[in-house]
Amino acid sequence: xxxxxxxxxxxxxxxxxxxxxxxxxxxxxxxxxxxxxxxxxxxxxxxxxxxxxxxxxxxxxxxxxxxxxxxxxxxxxxxxxxxxxxxxxxxxxxxxxxxxxxxxxxxxxxxxxxxxxxxxxxxxxxxxxxxxxxxxxxxxxxxxxxxxxxxxxxxxxxxxxxxxxxxxxxxxxxxxxxxxxxxxxxxxxxxxxxxxxxxxxxxxxxxxxxxxxxxxxxxxxxxxxxxxxxxxxxxxxxxxxxxxxxxxxxxxxxxxxxxxxxxxxxxxxxxxxxxxxxxxxxxxxxxxxxxxxxxxxxxxxxxxxxxxxxxxxxxxxxxxxxxxxxxxxxxxxxxxxxxxxxxxxxxxxxxxxxxxxxxxxxxxxxxxxxxxxxxxxxxxxxxxxxxxxxxxxxxxxxxxxxxxxxxxxxxxxxxxxxxxxxxxxxxxxxxxxxxxxxxxxxxxxxxxxxxxxxxxxxxxxxxxxxxxxxxxxxxxxxxxxxxxxxxxxxxxxxxxxxxxxxxxxxxxxxxxxxxxxxxxxxxxxxxxxxxxxxxxxxxxxxxxxxxxxxxxxxxxxxxxxxxxxxxxxxxxxxxxxxxxxxxxxxxxxxxxxxxxxxxxxxxxxxxxxxxxxxxxxxxxxxxxxxxxxxxxxxxxxxxxxxxxxxxxxxxxxxxxxxxxxxxxxxxxxxxxxxxxxxxxxxxxxxxxxxxxxxxxxxxxxxxxxxxxxxxxxxxxxxxxxxxxxxxxxxxxxxxxxxxxxxxxxxxxxxxxxxxxxxxxxxxxx
Numbered sequence: 001x002x003x004x005x006x007x008x009x010x011x012x013x014x015x016x017x018x019x020x021x022x023x024x025x026x027x028x029x030x031x032x033x034x035x036x037x038x039x040x041x042x043x044x045x046x047x048x049x050x051x052x053x054x055x056x057x058x059x060x061x062x063x064x065x066x067x068x069x070x071x072x073x074x075x076x077x078x079x080x081x082x083x084x085x086x087x088x089x090x091x092x093x094x095x096x097x098x099x100x101x102x103x104x105x106x107x108x109x110x111x112x113x114x115x116x117x118x119x120x121x122x123x124x125x126x127x128x129x130x131x132x133x134x135x136x137x138x139x140x141x142x143x144x145x146x147x148x149x150x151x152x153x154x155x156x157x158x159x160x161x162x163x164x165x166x167x168x169x170x171x172x173x174x175x176x177x178x179x180x181x182x183x184x185x186x187x188x189x190x191x192x193x194x195x196x197x198x199x200x201x202x203x204x205x206x207x208x209x210x211x212x213x214x215x216x217x218x219x220x221x222x223x224x225x226x227x228x229x230x231x232x233x234x235x236x237x238x239x240x241x242x243x244x245x246x247x248x249x250x251x252x253x254x255x256x257x258x259x260x261x262x263x264x265x266x267x268x269x270x271x272x273x274x275x276x277x278x279x280x281x282x283x284x285x286x287x288x289x290x291x292x293x294x295x296x297x298x299x300x301x302x303x304x305x306x307x308x309x310x311x312x313x314x315x316x317x318x319x320x321x322x323x324x325x326x327x328x329x330x331x332x333x334x335x336x337x338x339x340x341x342x343x344x345x346x347x348x349x350x351x352x353x354x355x356x357x358x359x360x361x362x363x364x365x366x367x368x369x370x371x372x373x374x375x376x377x378x379x380x381x382x383x384x385x386x387x388x389x390x391x392x393x394x395x396x397x398x399x400x401x402x403x404x405x406x407x408x409x410x411x412x413x414x415x416x417x418x419x420x421x422x423x424x425x426x427x428x429x430x431x432x433x434x435x436x437x438x439x440x441x442x443x444x445x446x447x448x449x450x451x452x453x454x455x456x457x458x459x460x461x462x463x464x465x466x467x468x469x470x471x472x473x474x475x476x477x478x479x480x481x482x483x484x485x486x487x488x489x490x491x492x493x494x495x496x497x498x499x500x501x502x503x504x505x506x507x508x509x510x511x512x513x514x515x516x517x518x519x520x521x522x523x524x525x526x527x528x529x530x531x532x533x534x535x536x537x538x539x540x541x542x543x544x545x546x547x548x549x550x551x552x553x554x555x556x557x558x559x560x561x562x563x564x565x566x567x568x569x570x571x572x573x574x575x576x577x578x579x580x581x582x583x584x585x586x587x588x589x590x591x592x593x594x595x596x597x598x599x600x601x602x603x604x605x606x607x608x609x610x611x612x613x614x615x616x617x618x619x620x621x622x623x624x625x626x627x628x629x630x631x632x633x634x635x636x637x638x639x640x641x642x643x644x645x646x647x648x649x650x651x652x653x654x655x656x657x658x659x660x661x662x663x664x665x666x667x668x669x670x671x672x673x674x675x676x677x678x679x680x681x682x683x684x685x686x687x688x689x690x691x692x693x694x695x696x697x698x699x700x701x702x703x704x705x706x707x708x709x710x711x712x713x714x715x716x717x718x719x720x721x722x723x724x725x726x727x728x729x730x731x732x733x734x735x736x737x738x739x740x741x742x743x744x745x746x747x748x749x750x751x752x753x754x755x756x757x758x759x760x761x762x763x764x765x
Contacts, residue, residue, distance in 0.1 A: 002026045005074035006108075007067065009033075009081045009090050012282035013113065017080065020115045021122075028070050030081070034060045035093040037140065042148050044141055050566045052141055056097065064097055071098045076106065078125065083109035084290050085139075085556060086466055088132035095128060102128055111291075112339045113284035116299075135556035138565055142166065142548070145570060146539065149577045150532075157580070158531055158587050159524065159607060163478065166539060166548070167463050167471050169532055172480050173540045174456055175448055176521045176529045183638055185444035190216040191223035191437040191496070195389055197235060197380065197430040199422060207422035209430065211380055211389035216440075220494055223437035224505075226387065227498040233382035235389070235430040241377045246370040249401040251294040251322035252335035252363050255465035256458045258289070261362070263451035264408035266354050267517075269483075270450040274469045276355045277336070285346050286359055287337050290465040292458075294322035294335045296363075303341040304367040312403060318369040337363040365405035372398040376421050380430060393421035435498040441491070447518040450483065461546035480525030486633070487685045488514030523612040523636045527589040535580045538573070593641040603644055605636045612636050614644040631666060646690060654694045662697050664689050673697050680704050716750040719757070732757055 003024040008014050014027040021027065037043030038053045045051040056064050071077055079094055081087040087109075095105050106125035110117040146166045154162040193213035200206035217223040253261070258277065262268040268276070277289035296304070301319050308317045322335075338360050346356045373396050380389040396402065424430075448456070454468045463471055475481045488511040495506050521529070529540070538544045548569070554560035590606035593614075601617040608627070612634070617625040628647035630639065651665030651674075663674040664682075671682040671689035680700050682689060687696065714721035719732045728745050730737040730753055737760045739745070 002070070002074045004076045004078060005070055006078045006080050007094055009087070010278075010282055012279065016113045016282060016284045017118060020113075020118045026070070026074070028067065030067060030090060030094055031060070031063050033090055033093065034064055034067070034097055037144055042144065044144060046570070049563045050141055050570075052137060054093070054096075067094070068098060071100070078106045078108050078122070079128070080108045080110075080121070082290070083111060083288065084466060085132045085136040088129055089136035089140075091128050092130075092133045111288040111334050112286070113281065114339050131558040132556050134562040135552050138555055138562040139552055141566060142569060145566075145573070149574065150536065150539070153535075153577060153580050154528060154531070157583075157585070158527060159609070162524070162528060164528065164532060164539070165471075165474065166545065167457075167467055168474050168478075168480075169529070169540050170460075170462055170542060170545045171453060171457065171471050172475050172521065172525050172529050173533070174453065175475075175481055175519050176526050178445060178447060179521050179526075180637075182444045182447065187441040187443070189439050189441050189493075190218055191220065192216055192440045193223065193226060193435065193437045195230070195435040196433040197389075197391075198433055199424065199428070199430060201431055203433075206431075208433070209378065209380075209391045209421060209424070211378070211391035214388045214390060217437065220439075220496070220505075224496055224503060226385070227435055227437055227496055227503050229385050230382065230432060230435045231498055231501055231503070233384050235380055235382050235432065237424050237426055237428045237430065238379040238381040238388065239426060240424060241379075243375045243377075244397075245373050245375055247373060247400075247402070248370050249320075249365045249368060249405070250362065250407045252296060252337055252366045253359060254292045254294060254324075254335060255290050256292070256454050256468060258336055258359070259454050259468060260451040261408060262355060262358060263449060263517075265358060266351075268351070268355070269517075270454060270472050271469045272351070273355065276351045280346075280348075280352055280356055280359075283348070284339055285343075285348075285352075285356060286339055287334055289336055291334065291336060292465050293324045293333055295324060295333060296321065296337060296366075297334055300334070300337055300341060300363075301367065304364055307341050307344075307364060308368055312368075316368050316400065316403065319367055322366070335363075361405040365401040368401035368404060369398070371396060371400040371402045378421060378424060391421060395420065432498070437496040439493040439495070441493075441512070447515060447520065449517055449519065453519060460542050461549055462542065464549065464552075475525070476519075479522055480528060482520045482522055482632075483517060484515075484520060485517065486513065486515040486520075488512055521635075523589060523607055523630070526635070526637060527587055527607055530589070531587045535583075536573075536576055538576075589636045591636060591639075593639070593644050596645070603641055605630065605639055605644060607636065614639070614647050616645075616648065629666075632670070650689060654692070654697050657694070657698060657701075662694065662701075664692055664697065673700060675701055713745060714748065716753060719750060719753045721745060721748060721753070730757060 004021075004026070006014075006017065006021065006025055006027045007030055008017060008027060009030050009032050011029045011031070014029045018025070018027040035054045035056055038055045043053050043055075045053060077098070077100060079091040081090040081094070091107055092102075094100075095102055105128065107128045108121040108125050110121045143166055147163055150164040151162065154164060193216075195211050195213070197209045197211060198206035199209070213226075217226055250257075255274075259270045259273050262273040263270070274289065277286065280286045281289050301321070305317050305319055336359055338356070341360070341363060344357075344360055346353060348356070373394055376393045376395070378391040378393075380391070382388075446452070450472050453472060457463045457468065457471070476483055490509045491512045493508050493510055495508050497504050497506070532540045551560060551565050555562045555565065588606040589612075590604060593603045593605060595601065596603055596616055599616075604615050605612065606615070607613075610629075612630040614628045614630060615625050617623055619625055626648060628644075628650070630636070630647065634643065651663050654662040654664055654673075656662075657675070660676050665672060665674065666689055669681070670684065671687065673680040673682065675697075680697075682692060682700065687700070711722050711724075712720060713723050713728060719730060722729060722731055724736075728739055728743075730739065737757050740756065743756075
C-alpha cells in the first residue's frame with residue numbers, strides 16, 4: 001500500500017514533482033481532463049437548472065481505471081493540478097470519478113515546481129474551491145450552448161459543417177473589421193523633406209547634422225518650390241534643447257505579453273509559445289505560464305537583486321513591484337519568471353533555451369535601474385521661409401536595464417533616426433549638403449498578427465490567459481482566418497534632390513503591402529461574421545463578451561451564482577436562435593460584378609458549396625452557367641470583373657513537348673503544370689499561371705525531374721531508397737521508414753530493406 005498518492009495532470013509534471021517528494025509519495029498523471037460534457041445531444045439538462053451531463057471519453061477509460069487502482073492502494077490522496085480554474089475543474093472531476101470525499105480530499109497548489117514551493121503546498125493543503133469549479137463549468141456550458149445552438153443555424157443559412165464560438169467569433173470580427181478598414185482606405189501622398197547640413201562652409205573638417213522639415217508638402221509642385229527656397233536660403237541654429245530623461249523597464253511577463261514578445265523577438269506562434277512554456281514549467285524551470293499578474297514574490301525579488309548586484313554592481317539594482325492592470329486578473333498570483341533566477345541558462349532544446357533566455361532577461365531587467373538618457377533637439381531656421389528643420393539625437397548616459405533587455409514593439413518606426421549630434425551654438429550658420437523631398441504615402445492600420453490580436457483581446461477584456469492560444473488556433477483551423485505572408489506590390493514614388501544648387505528628379509520604386517505572418521479573413525469568415533452581426537449582435541459585441549468574462553470572475557469569487565448567470569444569458573439567446581431559423585433568407589455574400597464584354601451574360605461571385613466561386617450566366621431557359629473557383633488571395637468583397645473573367649482562362653494549354661501537351665491550371669494547393677499525368681507546382685511569387693510561357697514551363701519540369709532523379713538512390717520496384725532532407729530513408733506504399741544507424745547504403749539489398757521495414761512495423765504495433 002502507498003502512503004501518499006499525488007495526482008497531477010501531466011506526466012512531465014509528475015516526473016519533476018516526484019524528484020522533490022520522498023519515498024512515501026507516488027505521483028501519477030491524469031493526462032489532462034478525464035471527464036467532459038457528453039457528446040450525444042447537448043450534454044446539458046437545461047430544464048434542470050443547466051445540469052451538466054459528464055462522461056469519460058473513450059480515450060480516457062484506461063487512464064481512469066489506472067487512477068482508480070492507484071487510489072484504492074493509497075492511504076492519502078493529494079490532487080495537485082494547476083492552480084487556475086481549469087486546474088481546479090480537473091481536480092473536481094478527478095475527485096468525482098474516483099469517488100473521493102470533497103471534505104477530506106487534499107488539494108495542493110503551487111505556481112512553481114521547486115522543492116520549497118512543493119513542501120509549502122504539502123504543509124498547507126486546502127479543499128477543492130467550488131467557486132473556481134463553477135466558474136469553469138459556467139464557461140464550458142455557456143460555450144457549448146452557443147456552439148450547439150448557432151451551428152445548426154449556420155448550416156441552414158450559410159453552409160454545412162460551419163460552427164461558431166463565443167470568443168472565437170469576436171476574434172474573427174476584429175480581423176474582418178480591420179480588413180474592411182484596409183479595403184476602404186485611400187492612401188494619400190505628400191512629400192517629406194530631409195536635409196544633411198554641415199557645420200562649416202567647406203566639407204573638410206565639417207560635422208554633419210541630419211534634420212527634417214517641420215512641414216510636409218502636399219504635391220510635387222510645392223515640394224520643388226520649397227527646394228528652390230532652400231537653395232537660396234541662409235540656415236542658422238535657432239535653438240538647442242537638452243532634456244535629461246529616463247527609460248524604465250517593462251514589467252515581468254504575463255501570458256499575453258510573453259506571447260507578444262516571443263512572436264516579435266523569436267518568431268514563435270502563440271500556440272508554440274504556450275507549448276514551450278508548458279514544458280519549461282513542468283520541468284521546474286519557470287513559474288506557471290497562465291497568469292495575468294505582474295507580481296513577483298519576495299523571494300524572487302531578493303534573488304533577482306542578488307543576481308544583478310553580482311553581475312553588474314549595486315548601481316544597476318532597483319527593486320520594483322509592479323501593479324497588475326489587466327482587466328479581471330484572476331489566474332495565478334505571480335508573473336512568469338525563472339524558478340531559479342540565478343540560473344541564466346538551462347539545458348533543453350533550442351526553443352526552450354530561447355524562451356527561457358527571454359523570460360530570464362525580462363525578469364532581471366524589471367528589477368534593474370532606469371536608463372538615463374539625454375535627448376537633444378536642434379532647431380534650424382531659414383531666412384526666406386517660416387518652415388524650420390529639426391534634428392534630434394539621444395545619448396544614453398547610463399544604460400541601466402538596457403544592459404540586459406530592450407522591449408520590442410509591434411511597429412518599428414524606421415523613419416525615426418536618433419543620431420549623435422555634434423556640438424553647435426545658437427545663431428551658428430549651417431550649410432546644406434543635400435536636401436531631399438521624397439514622396440510618402442499614408443498607411444492603413446496594420447493587419448493583426450497572432451500577438452497583436454492577443455493584445456487587442458486583452459485590452460477589450462475578452463478571453464483569459466488560458467483561452468488566447470486555443471482561440472487563435474480554432475479560427476485558423478475552421479478556415480475563417482488564414483495566417484500567411486504576402487509579397488506586396490511595386491509602387492513608383494518620386495524623389496527630388498537639391499545638391500550643389502541643382503534640383504534633379506528621379507523615379508524610384510518601393511514595395512507596398514508586404515505582409516509577414518499576418519491574419520487574413522477568408523470569404524467564409526467574412527460571411528459568417530456578417531451573419532452573426534446581423535442576427536446575433538450580442539454574441540459578437542465586444543462589451544457584451546467582456547461583461548460575460550467579468551461574470552465568470554464574479555462566480556470565481558463567490559459573488560454570483562453560476563446558474564443564475566446562465567439563465568439570464570440563455571433565455572434571450574435561445575429566442576434569437578428560434579427567430580433566426582424562421583427567417584427565409586440564406587447568406588452567400590453574393591455580388592454582381594457586371595456583364596461579360598462579349599456575350600453580355602451576368603458575371604457574379606458568391607460562396608458556393610465548396611468555397612467562393614465566380615459564375616458566368618444564369619440557369620434560365622435551360623442554359624448552363626460556367627463556374628470558376630476564386631484563388632486563395634481573392635475575396636468576394638474585392639474581386640473585380642476583369643479578375644473574375646481571368647479565372648475562366650484556366651486551365652489553358654501552353655503547347656506540346658515531345659508529343660505531350662502541357663496544361664497550366666490552379667487547384668487546392670495553388671497553380672500547377674500537368675505534363676504526362678504528372679503535376680509540377682509553379683513557384684510562389686515567381687510564376688503567374690496566366691502569363692507563364694512554354695519555355696518557362698519546360699524549365700520547371702526539367703528542374704523537378706532532375707531533382708527527382710537525384711532523390712532516388714536505389715529502386716527495388718515496390719521499395720525505394722530515397723535521399724531526403726534528413727538523409728537516406730526507405731519508402732513502400734507511401735509509407736516512410738528510417739534506416740538503422742550505420743547502414744551501408746551502397747551494399748543495401750532488397751532483402752535487408754524488407755527486414756528493416758518489417759522490424760519497424762512490428763515496433764510501431
